[in-house]
Amino acid sequence: MLRDLAGAEWPRRAGLAALAAALGAENIRWVGGAVRDGLLGVAAHDVDCATTLRPEDVIAACKRAGLRTAPTGIEHGTVTVILKDGPVEVTTLRRDVATDGRRATIAFASDWSEDAARRDFTINALYAHPETLAIADYFGGLDDLREGRVRFIGDARQRIAEDHLRILRYYRFQTRFGAALDEAAETACADLAHTLKGLSRERIAAELLALLALPDPHPTIARMRERGVLGVILPEACPAQVAALARLIAAESAQGFAPDPIRRLAALLPPSPDVAETVAARLRLSKAQRTRLVNAAERTAHDSANAKALAYRLTPPLAIDRLLLEGADARGLDRWAVPQFPLKGGAIVARGVTAGPSVARLLQAVEARWVGEGFPQGERIEALLAEELAKRPQP
Known part of the structure; x- marks a missing residue:
């Protein structure tokens, strides 16, 4: 059952009221994740705003109201308004003119339904009036949200052809919100998985890590591998490693550790430092992420013999990675103060x-x-x- 959006925290933020007053309530709608999550009773952090105003008019109106702005994506119609209770991206209504699977050429629009039609999933195309919080739903997103269904707007293949990253976004949203599979979406993602090769490594890494950070991504990861999607972006993840991910998730849960995407990525790789280095380079991970991935790949069955000795040698976070990946007990290491060797x-x-x-x-x-x-x-x-x-x- 969906909640009343009035019960959510974010619509009561003073900054949003100031923004609505500056731009005019009839010219804007809150849209996307904050609306979706608010209806589900989930805390939302970032709030996005759609508007009929052009970017230059948004900037001018905010200036008159004393609100600071930054042209963070002005070529795509997005202006970030910097409010005390958090930045808000304000984007002019748009429609796609041309797409190539990686980026879109857009034109500004004046119709809310046109803007909704270019979004990916029905549950992400819900618009809330800034004063009444009345929901505008053009594609059945409210019903999908109630039923736990992640459904592309329009034809799944066409939407994926517009932006190939939507394959990975589908799996992430399906893991988070889906109760039942949409077979049309599943088939389209599998058939078009090869198109992921054309995306930047950074975009792939960001989506993969966001998926792995969810409470239990194992069923989705297993399905992605069975359907040939995972092999395109992470060919090293064989069935044994997918099973290792399930064991790691169980160990994290049993021992009270929060989901960790880099640790879970390590579970999907064979315990080989060379493989870890290759994957870190391919996904263009940060230096800190690469260090963790390679360290985890150096794990052995002997690591659990003396957990604190391992933590002393490696640091507790790195030891926790290894121990959990081996199914060993890592409890308490996250709170353990590493002693200093007293002899000089x-x-x-x-x-x-x-x-x-x-x-x-x-x-x-x-x-x-x-x-x-x-x-x-x-x-x-x-x-x-x-x-x-x-x-x-x-x-």
Whole structure:
């Protein structure tokens, strides 16, 4: 059952009221994710606005009202209005003139239904009046939202041909909102999966990681592989790795860890650092993401023998990745304060050892035993050092 949009938090934001007053309530409608999520009772963060006004008129009206703007996508009709309670993208009504699967040539429109017709899914084409919050629904999006159905607006193949990324967006939205599969959409995505090769790697990575960040993407990922979609963007994900994703999701849930898309991407890859490097480069992941992916690929069955020793050596976040991927217990590591090795080289020199490589070797030997014994403090450190000094050949 859908909620009353008046019960959502975001329509009461003061900034939105100021924006509606500046542009005129009859000239704008809230649209897209905030409307959809508000009807579902889900918290929304970003609010998008559609308007009959041209970009230059939006800027002028905001200036008169003392609202700051940024021309973030003005060539496509989008002006970002910077409000105290969050930025709002204000986009002039549009219609597609030409598309090539990656980008569209647009023309401004004056009809709300024309603007709705160029959107991807019916549940994303719901418009709310800024004052009454009355919903304008041109393609049955309210019924689809009630029934948990993700349906393309119009012909699925045509919509995918306009923007190939809609294949991955379909799977993400279906995972998040879908209760029943739309067979026409499923078939179109499978038949046109090869078109994903023409997209930028960054766009593919963003959608894939957004899908993997959802609570349980495993059924969708499995279906994508069976239908030949996953193989286009991640050929390394064999059936065994898809099964590994299911085990990881179960481990995260059982141990109270939040979904993590990079960790889940690691589950979809064989435990090979070379493969991880290749995938990180292909998807153009950030340096931090690449580091995590490669570290996860270096996991072994021995990692779980001493979880805190692993966390000490790698850092807790990297250790958590490895342990969860192996199905081992990682609980508590996210709150564990990594101890500092208390022994310094000066203490060894004070015992008569000449500064240099010998000191470094002794430090390493004592540290290894200290870690193995669970990071003892005080007298035990001195005892470990004495024992290692006693092993040294006498002059």
